[in-house]
Amino acid sequence: MSMSIPHFYRPVLLFALLVWVFSCTLSDFEDLELAERDAEYAFPLFQTSLNLKDLMDEVLNDTLPGDTILVNADGTMTLIYSGDLVSKPALDLFNFFPDTLIPLTDSLAELPLDEIPNSIRVDRVDFSGGTIALVAFNSWTDSVDLTVTIPQMLKNGQAFEVGTKLAPSQFYFGPTIPIAGYVLAPTNNNLVARYVAVDKNGTRVKLEPFFPNPEIDGVALDLDKPAFSYMQGYWGYEVYPLTEDTIEIDLNQTDLEGEVYITDPKVTFTVANSWGFPTRLLIEKMVFVGRNGQEIPLQTTALDSGALDLAYPSFAAGEVGQTKFTKIFFDKNNSNIDDIFNAQPVQLIYDIDGIANVEQDPDVTGFITDSSVVDLLVSVELLLEGSALNFGAEQTVELNFGEYDDLDTANITAVEFKLVTENEMPISSDLQIYFLDDQEQVLDSLFLDGPQTMLRAAPVDNNGVAMGVERTETFIPMSTARFNRIRTSPKAQLLTYFTTAQGGQVPVKLIATQDAVVKMGLRISTRF
Amino acid sequence: MRAILFAGLSLLTGTVLKAQQELMFYQMPEYWHANALNPAFFPQDRTVQIGLPGYGLDAWNSGDITFDDFLDRDGDKLYLDFSKLIQELEPENDFIADQRLETVSLGLRLKGGFYASFAHAVRAHGVVVYPKGLPQILWEGNGGPDFLGQTVEVAPIVRGFGWHEIRLGLAKDLGKWTVGGHVNVISGLAALESDQSRRTATVFTDPDIYQLTLKADYGFWSSNIVESIDTFELGYRVKFVDDFNSADLFSNTGVSFNLGAQYRINEQLSVSASILDIGGNLSWKNNSYYFSTKGEYLYEGDIIDGKELIQGSDSIDLDDGLDTLNDVFAFSRSDGSFSSAIPTRYYAGVQYQLGADWAVNATVFHQQSSLVSQTAVGLGLRWTPLYWLSLGANYGINTRSAANVGFHLGVRPGPVQFYFASDNLLTLFQPYASPQVNVRTGLSLAFGKPRT
Numbered sequence: 001m002s003m004s005i006p007h008f009y010r011p012v013l014l015f016a017l018l019v020w021v022f023s024c025t026l027s028d029f030e031d032l033e034l035a036e037r038d039a040e041y042a043f044p045l046f047q048t049s050l051n052l053k054d055l056m057d058e059v060l061n062d063t064l065p066g067d068t069i070l071v072n073a074d075g076t077m078t079l080i081y082s083g084d085l086v087s088k089p090a091l092d093l094f095n096f097f098p099d100t101l102i103p104l105t106d107s108l109a110e111l112p113l114d115e116i117p118n119s120i121r122v123d124r125v126d127f128s129g130g131t132i133a134l135v136a137f138n139s140w141t142d143s144v145d146l147t148v149t150i151p152q153m154l155k156n157g158q159a160f161e162v163g164t165k166l167a168p169s170q171f172y173f174g175p176t177i178p179i180a181g182y183v184l185a186p187t188n189n190n191l192v193a194r195y196v197a198v199d200k201n202g203t204r205v206k207l208e209p210f211f212p213n214p215e216i217d218g219v220a221l222d223l224d225k226p227a228f229s230y231m232q233g234y235w236g237y238e239v240y241p242l243t244e245d246t247i248e249i250d251l252n253q254t255d256l257e258g259e260v261y262i263t264d265p266k267v268t269f270t271v272a273n274s275w276g277f278p279t280r281l282l283i284e285k286m287v288f289v290g291r292n293g294q295e296i297p298l299q300t301t302a303l304d305s306g307a308l309d310l311a312y313p314s315f316a317a318g319e320v321g322q323t324k325f326t327k328i329f330f331d332k333n334n335s336n337i338d339d340i341f342n343a344q345p346v347q348l349i350y351d352i353d354g355i356a357n358v359e360q361d362p363d364v365t366g367f368i369t370d371s372s373v374v375d376l377l378v379s380v381e382l383l384l385e386g387s388a389l390n391f392g393a394e395q396t397v398e399l400n401f402g403e404y405d406d407l408d409t410a411n412i413t414a415v416e417f418k419l420v421t422e423n424e425m426p427i428s429s430d431l432q433i434y435f436l437d438d439q440e441q442v443l444d445s446l447f448l449d450g451p452q453t454m455l456r457a458a459p460v461d462n463n464g465v466a467m468g469v470e471r472t473e474t475f476i477p478m479s480t481a482r483f484n485r486i487r488t489s490p491k492a493q494l495l496t497y498f499t500t501a502q503g504g505q506v507p508v509k510l511i512a513t514q515d516a517v518v519k520m521g522l523r524i525s526t527r528f
Numbered sequence: 529m530r531a532i533l534f535a536g537l538s539l540l541t542g543t544v545l546k547a548q549q550e551l552m553f554y555q556m557p558e559y560w561h562a563n564a565l566n567p568a569f570f571p572q573d574r575t576v577q578i579g580l581p582g583y584g585l586d587a588w589n590s591g592d593i594t595f596d597d598f599l600d601r602d603g604d605k606l607y608l609d610f611s612k613l614i615q616e617l618e619p620e621n622d623f624i625a626d627q628r629l630e631t632v633s634l635g636l637r638l639k640g641g642f643y644a645s646f647a648h649a650v651r652a653h654g655v656v657v658y659p660k661g662l663p664q665i666l667w668e669g670n671g672g673p674d675f676l677g678q679t680v681e682v683a684p685i686v687r688g689f690g691w692h693e694i695r696l697g698l699a700k701d702l703g704k705w706t707v708g709g710h711v712n713v714i715s716g717l718a719a720l721e722s723d724q725s726r727r728t729a730t731v732f733t734d735p736d737i738y739q740l741t742l743k744a745d746y747g748f749w750s751s752n753i754v755e756s757i758d759t760f761e762l763g764y765r766v767k768f769v770d771d772f773n774s775a776d777l778f779s780n781t782g783v784s785f786n787l788g789a790q791y792r793i794n795e796q797l798s799v800s801a802s803i804l805d806i807g808g809n810l811s812w813k814n815n816s817y818y819f820s821t822k823g824e825y826l827y828e829g830d831i832i833d834g835k836e837l838i839q840g841s842d843s844i845d846l847d848d849g850l851d852t853l854n855d856v857f858a859f860s861r862s863d864g865s866f867s868s869a870i871p872t873r874y875y876a877g878v879q880y881q882l883g884a885d886w887a888v889n890a891t892v893f894h895q896q897s898s899l900v901s902q903t904a905v906g907l908g909l910r911w912t913p914l915y916w917l918s919l920g921a922n923y924g925i926n927t928r929s930a931a932n933v934g935f936h937l938g939v940r941p942g943p944v945q946f947y948f949a950s951d952n953l954l955t956l957f958q959p960y961a962s963p964q965v966n967v968r969t970g971l972s973l974a975f976g977k978p979r980t
Contacts, residue, residue: 039667046829
């Protein structure tokens with residue numbers, strides 16, 4: 001069988017065949033475009049680890065300069081706040097030697113130390129500073145030789161002595177003589193001074209008062225800025241006001257809200273005493289002012305009628321210069337300090353007197369030095385065990401979304417944040433974040449329905465110790481419009497409300513090594 | 529030329545290709561271009577053969593992936609859509625392509641039963657072994673349920689190269705036997721080849737807060753394609769070689785051989801076989817570099833110091849972190865010559881003539897490659913209603929599928945020879961629904977009747 005096709009058809013047939021084969025394929029790809037597609041992209045945003053000790057350091061100690069958190073052997077933490085409440089130097093009460101002009105009304109004059117109270121007998125004073133100057137007026141028409149001696153004021157075995165030659169009718173104010181190194185030994189708070197004035201014939205004369213000012217005796221000693229390093233004598237019974245003051249207490253940040261209950265706080269008052277005679281403190285008033293303004297007096301069985309006898313350095317035992325400590329403890333067993341601290345005290349008002357030699361022992365030799373002081377120190381130990389309900393904290397931070405700030409969201413159809421916490425602490429936390437503009441006006445919030453629980457407390461055992469890790473996942477879907485507002489926000493206000501385990505109903509122990517990991521990721525759905 | 533070649537290579541790496549199977553065309557020895565498949569083939573009815581351009585492409589992806597799986601049509605507009613394709617991919621997929629462009633050739637029947645030939649062709653071979661995760665993560669992102677908590681391998685293995693081939697052939701008619709051979713002078717154009725000892729790149733998205741763990745130990749060689757790879761934003765900027773010139777044509781040379789034989793048992797029955805590209809090995813020296821990256825990077829978002837935050841740090845900055853990604857995964861470049869083995873192909877065929885117009889045939893094809901090997905078997909039927917017209921059909925089984933129906937058309941009006949053959953008929957009638965692109969077409973001229 002054979003067929004024939006005209007020759008001129010043959011090239012046409014070939015051409016048509018080629019066109020048919022290739023036209024249906026190659027031309028179609030010229031304007032090939034990507035089809036619309038749905039895609040999801042997921043990536044992490046941030047993560048951080050919050051350590052409980054750091055958190056407690058900040059929350060509890062924010063404004064206290066003298067505080068430490070002591071990590072106990074079992075990992076529990078004790079907040080120790082210590083500070084000086086009162087410091088009373090002995091010189092504030094027992095400085096009996098003011099600047100004065102001591103008149104020598106006769107050639108042998110008694111000089112009573114009038115500044116010394118009757119209850120005190122000074123037997124020895126070691127001067128460490130100051131000067132004495134001789135003041136005299138020669139009321140005679142001839143010159144006079146004058147010598148003044150204080151036999152009870154010795155230095156290296158030599159009595160204090162000063163002299164001069166006075167011209168007729170001369171008023172004399174002599175040079176100052178340092179008295180440091182002299183030891184004064186009064187007798188029953190009295191001194192004796194003697195002056196000898198001799199005329200040109202060797203006859204003793206008496207110098208009359210300065211006639212322009214009869215108030216000025218003919219002979220006097222000008223005592224200027226006397227200072228002593230040591231005073232010894234007898235301190236008899238005497239009550240004197242020691243200190244009265246109001247001090248501020250700031251154990252919590254003032255802007256925290258909510259209820260905090262602290263279990264078994266311990267307060268230690270320590271008196272550091274270097275006064276060398278028996279002293280009893282008499283606490284007339286010690287009232288704490290709670291956060292809500294209520295006054296809570298300290299009630300305790302640790303003090304006998306509010307009195308506290310201080311240990312003191314003994315002269316008889318050779319303890320001059322030493323400091324003796326007296327401690328008294330207040331806890332829930334001997335006081336209402338528990339109630340006081342759970343009222344979150346903000347003030348302490350106190351009035352304390354001192355009683356010297358309350359036993360009126362006549363044989364006690366006492367002393368003070370220029371550095372003798374009674375210091376009242378307070379130490380607060382808070383074992384971080386307790387409960388909290390909606391204990392709030394607030395912080396405003398600046399935000400920088402970086403690359404996300406410039407993100408083209410035209411193709412974003414949905415956004416979902418994923419907030420994950422892994423919590424070892426027996427504390428739960430509700431969180432709300434407000435996103436702010438430059439003027440701190442609220443642009444949006446993370447949660448539309450108020451704060452959400454984003455950190456669930458780890459379960460606790462019977463001792464209030466957290467066991468294991470509690471993981472909380474919170475998904476936060478968000479429209480593109482809201483995401484656009486948030487990602488351009490320059491600031492965020494974080495509001496956190498802490499509650500301890502089991503709804504704040506049981507005390508929990510806070511362990512220093514407990515952490516809470518907070519991390520967030522972002523999943524974006526797109527349609528390109 | 530280089531741009532075309534690279535486009536071809538890109539096509540190999542970006543769509544669907546595999547070794548060049550030409551079952552139908554192998555059974556068309558009367559067309560001059562078939563000499564490329566068996567040096568013993570020489571059209572019996574002409575003395576001078578002038579080969580004009582011919583083109584062959586055999587490309588396919590493992591599985592039954594078709595154009596329709598990633599092309600969507602909306603009116604006259606065609607869109608690339610990988611959604612359906614991704615669902616049909618295996619965890620690891622092969623994409624293979626062979627392309628041949630015959631430019632010019634000449635065949636002469638000489639005295640004494642000798643046949644001489646000369647031919648030039650531009651050929652390309654490409655294999656991409658790619659994990660499903662690569663297109664999936666590019667198309668769907670990393671946030672879907674398939675990726676959270678999963679380590680996704682995204683590194684492809686790529687072997688693609690193109691070369692010039694100048695064939696010098698000689699065959700001898702020994703009566704019932706005809707034997708022949710080609711010496712192929714080959715000159716590499718460009719190549720891209722993965723280092724199979726360093727072929728890891730994984731992405732792990734932690735379901736926790738989507739922390740990303742990226743690991744890479746990946747290397748590849750390039751010749752005349754990639755000049756440099758610089759990090760750019762969160763990706764790379766690739767600079768291609770732009771100083772390629774014709775002088776470089778002979779920089780990467782080699783030699784390969786083709787051997788073939790045909791045995792005519794009787795008037796009706798003949799058998800033939802050939803081995804092609806024997807010893808083909810291209811040594812790449814010109815503009816040859818080795819690029820590699822190795823690193824591991826865990827991106828956890830911004831790490832904010834908790835203590836500072838507690839102590840009143842007044843800012844949260846989410847701008848850090850990802851910038852270091854580029855430092856970790858920067859590609860380093862070193863000079864590095866390498867070689868590419870051209871896969872050796874094997875053909876064997878038998879043809880039985882049923883009267884004047886009809887013939888049946890069978891063909892076996894095998895291509896050996898270190899990456900992907902391919903075997904195909906075909907049974908064909910030819911009808912030659914006119915001396916200048918040939919039509920044929922073929923049923924083939926290959927590595928990809930057991931359902932391939934081929935077709936050929938050959939016309940020889942006067943001195944002109946035109947042929948079109950495809951081992952997969954769907955390529956013609958439903959090109960978008962065809963899982964394999966297999967075409968071979970070309971033109972040639974034949975002159976002179978041999979003396980009997």
